[in-house]
Amino acid sequence: MKILTVCGLGQGTSLILRMNVEQALGDKGIEADIEHTDVSTASSMQADYIITSNELAESLRGHSAKVFIVNNYFDMDEINKAIDENIVN
Amino acid sequence: MDAILWIATNIFGEAAILLGVIVLLGLLLQKKNASQVISGTFKAIIGFLIISAGSGVITDALTVFEPLWKEVFNLSAEPLGNFMGQEGFNAKYGSAVALAMTLGFIINVLLARFTKLKFIYLTGHMMFWTATIFAGITIQTAGDLSFGKLVIFLAIILGLYWTIQPALTQPFMRKITGNDNIALGHNSASVALLSALAGKWFGNKENDSEKIKLPKGLEFLRDSNVITALTMGLLFLVGAIIISFKDTPGAQKLVEAAGDQNFIVYAIIQSFTFAAGIAVVLVGVRMFIGEMVPAFKGIATKIVPGAKPALDSPIVFPFAPNAVILGFLGSFVGALIWLVVLGNTVGYVFVPTMIVLFFHSATAGVFGNATGGVRGALMGGFITATVVAWGQFVMVKILLPDTVPDTAMWAADSDMFVLGPIIRFLAHLLF
Numbered sequence: 001m002k003i004l005t006v007c008g009l010g011q012g013t014s015l016i017l018r019m020n021v022e023q024a025l026g027d028k029g030i031e032a033d034i035e036h037t038d039v040s041t042a043s044s045m046q047a048d049y050i051i052t053s054n055e056l057a058e059s060l061r062g063h064s065a066k067v068f069i070v071n072n073y074f075d076m077d078e079i080n081k082a083i084d085e086n087i088v089n
Numbered sequence: 090m091d092a093i094l095w096i097a098t099n100i101f102g103e104a105a106i107l108l109g110v111i112v113l114l115g116l117l118l119q120k121k122n123a124s125q126v127i128s129g130t131f132k133a134i135i136g137f138l139i140i141s142a143g144s145g146v147i148t149d150a151l152t153v154f155e156p157l158w159k160e161v162f163n164l165s166a167e168p169l170g171n172f173m174g175q176e177g178f179n180a181k182y183g184s185a186v187a188l189a190m191t192l193g194f195i196i197n198v199l200l201a202r203f204t205k206l207k208f209i210y211l212t213g214h215m216m217f218w219t220a221t222i223f224a225g226i227t228i229q230t231a232g233d234l235s236f237g238k239l240v241i242f243l244a245i246i247l248g249l250y251w252t253i254q255p256a257l258t259q260p261f262m263r264k265i266t267g268n269d270n271i272a273l274g275h276n277s278a279s280v281a282l283l284s285a286l287a288g289k290w291f292g293n294k295e296n297d298s299e300k301i302k303l304p305k306g307l308e309f310l311r312d313s314n315v316i317t318a319l320t321m322g323l324l325f326l327v328g329a330i331i332i333s334f335k336d337t338p339g340a341q342k343l344v345e346a347a348g349d350q351n352f353i354v355y356a357i358i359q360s361f362t363f364a365a366g367i368a369v370v371l372v373g374v375r376m377f378i379g380e381m382v383p384a385f386k387g388i389a390t391k392i393v394p395g396a397k398p399a400l401d402s403p404i405v406f407p408f409a410p411n412a413v414i415l416g417f418l419g420s421f422v423g424a425l426i427w428l429v430v431l432g433n434t435v436g437y438v439f440v441p442t443m444i445v446l447f448f449h450s451a452t453a454g455v456f457g458n459a460t461g462g463v464r465g466a467l468m469g470g471f472i473t474a475t476v477v478a479w480g481q482f483v484m485v486k487i488l489l490p491d492t493v494p495d496t497a498m499w500a501a502d503s504d505m506f507v508l509g510p511i512i513r514f515l516a517h518l519l520f
Binding site: 007008009010011012013015016018019022035036037038039040041053055056058059071072073074 | 211212213214215270271275305309311312313314315368371372374375378379382383386398400401402403404407410444448
């Protein structure tokens with residue numbers, strides 16, 4: 001399973017989100033390959049899931065991956081909830 | 090002795106290998122499996138080498154941008170001069186920068202462990218730029234400093250900065266985020282504080298930016314590649330059109346450089362080349378920072394109980410998305426004003442790279458809005474443009490003209506401009 005975490009610059013916040021998602025998935029025992037990147041790069045990358053904020057999700061509409069939203073990148077409750085709702089293991 | 094010399098030349102002397110070793114250690118400490126360790130280490134090394142490649146592309150585009158606008162302002166077209174540039178600088182001092190960055194982080198962790206300032210700085214790409222720019226200033230001031238002195242000097246300054254900066258912004262962060270769990274770890278602290286103060290004194294808190302509805306058409310402003318290409322494209326286009334109507338020898342020389350290609354098309358291609366160069370550099374930074382920061386964080390949280398992560402500026406954006414756009418608009422207007430003012434007064438061609446302006450003014454916008462509403466957010470943007478424009482001028486002309494002025498033109502930020510003169514003073518005093 002390939003997951004992208006996405007922010008505007010693809011450097012800082014998407015990396016924090018990646019680390020938090022890695023932790024959340026680890027706790028659930030889900031194996032995944034996660035990369036963090038910027039929104040332009042993400043549009044041309046293959047993935048099963050893309051996790052990003054509300055504003056950027058707009059620009060990724062039509063991507064073959066399932067795009068879902070986490071607005072607060074460091075809120076573990078929101079991240080866990082989003083994963084439970086969207087990722088089919 | 091031979092072994093030490095060999096290690097010094099081949100590991101400590103080669104920044105890419107040194108970073109690879111640091112990341113390798115980090116990954117081993119985290120007990121990652123073999124495949125993760127190998128891919129992480131390789132990506133760190135490749136990433137660092139990509140940065141130099143991208144820097145070359147940016148510099149090429151800047152060597153068109155600079156004379157173009159100099160000609161527009163009728164400034165005598167002396168070239169950028171002989172400087173090392175990011176590529177050459179990395180080759181010579183990259184290892185010192187990488188090591189100073191790592192030791193600086195260790196100092197940050199120790200200070201967090203033993204003082205009340207519990208902040209762990211985790212914005213890796215900013216760590217790298219700050220270390221690079223500070224190294225550039227130090228080398229410019231002190232000449233060819235010994236490896237050890239340079240590393241220790243930089244590591245102490247960086248360690249202190251990364252610990253104190255989040256503490257200074259934290260009172261406002263509590264106000265913005267409504268909790269005390271995360272801190273800001275970003276070079277925009279100085280403009281964020283200035284705009285929070287400006288918002289307090291001249292703003293109107295009642296008129297909160299989040300009450301207004303912004304048009305959906307502004308969404309594209311969140312994509313860094315698009316804003317960079319767009320704004321540089323506009324500036325190249327305007328400059329090229331003015332040049333096309335000029336008949337001076339300088340203008341003719343510029344047009345000749347385009348060869349058979351139409352000059353305006355040529356200029357537009359340059360603006361996209363500039364954006365492409367930045368995209369390349371960021372890929373490189375992402376590759377090595379993405380391996381380094383998780384390792385750093387894993388180590389830090391084990392050592393420091395109650396540590397608070399100091400994170401990249403976009404963490405404040407969701408708390409006031411409109412203020413982000415308002416801050417950017419304020420700084421865009423400010424940048425255009427300062428481009429003309431600097432060109433006509435001190436004769437400096439300001440490179441208003443949106444990647445710097447956007448993230449800093451957006452942060453300033455959120456801070457300004459927290460104390461002064463819409464007016465505070467707009468002022469925050471304008472303040473950012475002012476600090477960045479004049480700061481870039483001082484940085485490129487005085488603080489590091491021979492080392493990495495190219496990097497200072499697109500990746501030097503608010504806090505570096507404020508701290509730059511202090512670094513220069515200290516380097517002068519000590520070496």
